[in-house]
Amino acid sequence: MFKRIFWFLVGLATGLVIASKAQAYVRAHTPRMAREFVLGPDQDNVTLRTLGSLLEDFNKYRAEKETEMNTTYAEKYGKR
Structure with a gap:
């Protein structure tokens, strides 16, 4: 390891x-x-802008996936 x-x-x-x-x-x-x-x-902050946009994209995808998973869970286990 x-x-x-x-x-x-x-x-x-x-x-x-x-x-x-x-x-x-x-x-x-x-x-x-x-x-x-x-x-x-703004050439001095290219790295920070790139990391910022990557983080923004990650958070957007995470929120979408979380909503999808919550909806799936609610449909599957919410109606008993």
Whole structure:
């Protein structure tokens, strides 16, 4: 189990380093207008916006699934 955790953390760290290096490369070698088109006007907070939208999508899906499960449960066990 510890091997899996270790390799997961190694992969996560490697992915973060590669992503940050790629983002720095894009910022350094892309014209401003092209960067703004791809990354948006607020380029310093791309990571936070991405994480925020992922969290928002997760919460929306969770709420939908919870409602679906509650409805199914109420239909199945509510009428006895």
